[in-house]
Amino acid sequence: MYGFLLSRRWIGFALVVVLLASICVRAGFWQLHKLDDRKAENAVARANLVADPASLDAVAPSGEQVSPDDEWSTVRLTGRYERSDELTVKFRTRDGSPGVDVLTPLVLQDGTAVLVNRGWMPTANNSERPSDIQAPPDGTVEVVGWLRPDSPAGDEAVAPFEGQVRAVSSAAVAEATDLTLRSGYVDLQEQTGGPGDLRLEPVPDLGEGPHFFYALQWWFFGLLAVIGFFWFAWSEARERRDPSVGRQAHAVGGS
Structure with missing residues (x-):
């Protein structure tokens, strides 16, 4: 059959x-x-988020890449902001609203610099860089934040253009500036003088x-x-x- x-x-x-x-x-x-x-990844993030702040050299010494095992480590930095090389990371939404992250190099005492994501601000729904970015504190500041690795995105996304990028890469920013940048960047959580009107990066989603x-x-x-x-x-x-x-x-x- x-x-x-x-x-x-x-x-x-x-x-x-x-x-x-x-x-x-x-x-x-x-x-x-x-x-x-x-x-x-969530287990690493949970462990790093609850650890006490450490110096950047203890987590990612100068010249070394940020390891995936060190992502979300809390680091403490001291330096001064270099606003002349400030960038915005465009197309960043919060709760459905368009905006940008403000990325400002922090020059450390040894002369190297670290990119600091100072926070998010709302913008018009377009790709133009905002002109009303709040200035960072003057002089020497102490910064505490989460260490993040560079984005693996391609050149078009990470290469600065008209003061903006779509993803963060310290290597790409270093090529476009005279700064000696450390690997990765830092999501600001605390700083001398406070973040002002910028909205800080929220705790990462640790769902499965x-x-x-x-x-x-x-x-x-x-x-x-x-x-x-x-x-x-x-x-x-x-x-x-x-x-x-x-x-x-x-x-x-x-x-």
Whole structure:
């Protein structure tokens, strides 16, 4: 009764179903791997966020890249802001409102500098750099903030253009200025004189994301493909056994 499954058409159908189901299964496990990565990143972030502030040299010595294991470490810096090289990071939204992050180099006592994200400000819904950016405190200031690694975005996103970037890269900013920049940047949390009207970077989202449910969805799609194959096979076998079933189905569809 099921001999038709050995026909070229059904073998091809079966191969397509097997391929589709395999892709869905692999995609599900890929989502679980992403979930494991997210859990590991969250564990690092939680540990670093509750640690006491440390000096930048203790976490990321000069000349070294910011390690992923050091992201969200709280560091304490002392220096003076160099507003002439200030940038804005455009297309940053908060609660659905357009705005920019204000990125100002802080020149340290050893002559090197660190990019400090002083906070977010609302702007018009366009790509123009705002002209009313609040100035940083004058003179020597003490800054406490979260250490972040450079963005891996491409040159078009990180290279400064008309005082703006779309993502932060200390290496790209260093090429466009005369500053000797340390790797990464710092999300300001506290500073001498306070942040003013700028809104500080919020605590990162430490949720696990939708990866587990995405895995279930992929596996459901794979199971649906297999069930569909057997349903179509059963339906054709039933029609072959009783041709009147097929005629009735065609009649109902035609009416």
